[in-house]
Amino acid sequence: MPRNAEVIRQWTILREIERARAAGVTIDGLAGLCGVTTRTIRRDLQALEEAGFPLFDDKSLDDGRTRWSINGQAFKGLAAGLTLSELSALYFSRTLLASLTGTPFKDEVESAFVKLSAALTPHMRQFLDQLPRAIATKPDPARRLPGDDARRQRAIARTLEATLHQRQATLVYHSKSSDRTKTYHVHPYRLAYAQGGLYLLAYVPEYGEVRTFAIERVEDLSLLEEHFTPIEELPDEAFPDSLGVHSGPTSRVDIAFRPEAADYVRGRAWHQSQQLEERGDGGLTLTLDVCLDRALTSWILSFGPGARVIAPDSLVREVASQIEEACAAYRAGGPGRA
Structure with a gap:
């Protein structure tokens, strides 16, 4: 049997046990759900217990049947206390977050997963590390960003500060279409990540409209003392009227x-x-x-x-x-x- 099928089945068992809460789940019920024998389910339960998952069996109900349950708040070290499903889903999402490679958030995402991993026992980590084998992603092509990376990171940090605190800014930008560098006075509204690139959506008073600037072509961004009040409310979704990264009439x-x-x-x-x-x-x-x-x-x-x-x-x-x-x-x- 492929190892992936075993991992997916054991993941299904964990989710079903947690979903049942205090009522618990019988081995017969799990066997029917997974389409395998009760012997296979017993082996799976033993493997999960050995991995450190806090499973326990109980015969306290009137029918005398053994039911399996889990301590859903067993992961200490996480401030709020995540359930098994929440923790596993988050751990599993590392595969989906691969699209952040090449963005300024990559290091922060990796750091967060290091801390998340520290809340697990070695056997739990070993089990959860196999989950991404069940699904693979192909991220959008990441932008190749030549030049001074430190300068670019400073520009991103300043852009974030400008958007969060509604600070006006002076933007030095190299346009790909005209192959010219121009200085803009802008009101930075939002950063948007799309199709492997990071973009600044900013209102340009000179043109009276919101324009899109690719971050990799920002040569400099200086914050001004003046603040701004957004004139235009942006939709929650980035570039909602485009199949790509464009804003304009439809x-x-x-x-x-x-x-x-x-x-x-x-x-x-x-x-x-x-x-x-x-x-x-x-x-x-x-x-x-x-x-x-x-x-x-x-x-x-x-x-x-x-x-x-x-x-x-x-x-x-x-x-x-x-x-x-x-x-x-x-x-x-x-x-x-x-």
Whole structure:
């Protein structure tokens, strides 16, 4: 039997015992839940006890059957006292938090898990260390950040201070689109982590709007004595109107998907505005209200011939132009040419 199956089963047993609380769970009940023999359940319970989990059996109920329970507040050293499920879920989430690699919060996350691990016995740690084998994640590509890391960390620290205390700031920023460095007077509203990068959303009085600045292109940020009152309330979600990291006006977008791509599209929540219309040939039409940005165009192109933009016309032309340009590049390259 794969080791992963054993770990998942034992995790299921722990959760079921904890869920039952004082009522406890019988070995027969656990065997039925997990689809294994009572002998296997007894071995699992013994393994969990040897790992240090505070399980105990009790026959005090009227029917005389042995029921298994757990001391749910057994993890001392944690101020609030976490339940088994809370502790294990948090420990398990290390896999999901891998996306924070490359951000200024990576060291803090690792430090927190070191402290969390200290609350466990060695055998408990050994058991919980196996949980991430049951699920794996592939984080978004992290930004490669050349240059002075210490300077960048100072800029991030100042940005956090500016957002928390609503301090106006002077921002020196290198724009990728124009390849120029410019100084802005900004009201820093929020830091947002998305798609492997950290971004500052700041109101720019010069333009009368909130703009997005990539942190890796911030060359300097100086705090001013003046404070600001936010003029615009930002939504809780970062970049809610984009499939990427863009803010701006939205447009109604209609995309037709062929049957071979339709199953993949209908099986996912791409955006809170999405509407699906099924077609008789097995395909579908997806409608979104989103920004017309690079992220949207790239997403559509990723489906190749499986997707065709219906509206708006400007997006139809943009996607068609990129496809034609790519085809021309392939034709010009010829076989075996770079």
